[in-house]
Amino acid sequence: MEPAGTEGAVRRVPRVRAPEFDFRSVPRHWLAGSALTTQMANSVNLLFPTGERFFVRSVRHYLEALEDPALREQVKGFFGQEGRHARAHELFFDALRAQGYQIDGFLRVYDRVAWKELEPRMTPALRLAITAALEHYTAILAEGALRERVFDRVADKTMQDLLKWHAAEEIEHRAVAFDVLQRVAPGYGTRAAGMVVATVGLAAFWLAAMVMLLRQDRARGWRLDAHELKVWRLRPRSIVGGVFLRGMLQYFRPGFHPSDNPMDVLAEGYLSEAGL
Numbered sequence: 001m002e003p004a005g006t007e008g009a010v011r012r013v014p015r016v017r018a019p020e021f022d023f024r025s026v027p028r029h030w031l032a033g034s035a036l037t038t039q040m041a042n043s044v045n046l047l048f049p050t051g052e053r054f055f056v057r058s059v060r061h062y063l064e065a066l067e068d069p070a071l072r073e074q075v076k077g078f079f080g081q082e083g084r085h086a087r088a089h090e091l092f093f094d095a096l097r098a099q100g101y102q103i104d105g106f107l108r109v110y111d112r113v114a115w116k117e118l119e120p121r122m123t124p125a126l127r128l129a130i131t132a133a134l135e136h137y138t139a140i141l142a143e144g145a146l147r148e149r150v151f152d153r154v155a156d157k158t159m160q161d162l163l164k165w166h167a168a169e170e171i172e173h174r175a176v177a178f179d180v181l182q183r184v185a186p187g188y189g190t191r192a193a194g195m196v197v198a199t200v201g202l203a204a205f206w207l208a209a210m211v212m213l214l215r216q217d218r219a220r221g222w223r224l225d226a227h228e229l230k231v232w233r234l235r236p237r238s239i240v241g242g243v244f245l246r247g248m249l250q251y252f253r254p255g256f257h258p259s260d261n262p263m264d265v266l267a268e269g270y271l272s273e274a275g276l
């Protein structure tokens with residue numbers, strides 16, 4: 001039997017694009033002038049580069065076992081896109097350092113716990129299942145960024161360019177890791193276990209990074225004021241309900257496939273608008 005969701009589907013190979021960014025003029029609170037929303041975005045940014053390299057390692061483990069040439073091509077496009085994302089986000093880290101944020105201690109702990117301690121204890125199938133689950137979360141975040149245009153008007157232009165390009169490519173390759181998982185380890189238990197570990201890990205590191213950045217803002221005099229509360233109330237969707245709960249509800253449905261979420265038109269619209 002064909003794995004769910006791949007029946008006759010014709011998917012395009014994710015195209016590698018390499019836009020250039022100069023983050024030197026990005027202000028400290030680049031999202032709506034608010035520390036809370038900016039650090040919510042910055043904190044997940046801190047998780048991307050080494051997370052994306054983990055995704056590539058997890059899928060690469062199975063590359064030779066993939067017989068379908070179309071899926072192999074998609075996997076290679078996925079590697080190229082994730083590699084570019086990781087480098088672009090690391091360039092943004094330099095801007096955070098230049099703004100005075102001490103991020104390297106957090107990055108060292110994240111690196112040690114996630115990739116040096118936990119990753120080697122997992123089976124290759126679980127690593128791939130975690131990757132597929134995290135790709136589902138990134139696709140949901142990407143959809144929010146492009147559909148609800150959360151960055152329009154309120155975000156620094158360079159950050160908009162970074163996050164929308166990344167969002168569009170996450171949508172483009174959102175099914176690749178899942179399709180590889182369906183070929184090499186199609187059991188529901190593995191998929192569900194991947195989602196559980198991915199959810200706990202993402203929530204824990206995201207929250208830890210956000211607290212770390214906000215504590216530094218607080219040390220520099222930032223306080224929760226009326227502006228912060230107003231921006232917070234206006235946030236278009238909650239991370240807990242709109243990302244985590246929605247993500248899990250969809251993903252735990254046995255017949256789920258990432259292409260069930262119709263979001264390609266958003267990615268295509270942005271990429272053509274941006275000339276990418």
Ligand SMILES: [Fe+2]
Nearest residue numbers: 052082085170
């Ligand atoms: Fe990415």
Ligand SMILES: [Fe+2]
Nearest residue numbers: 082135138170
């Ligand atoms: Fe991705």
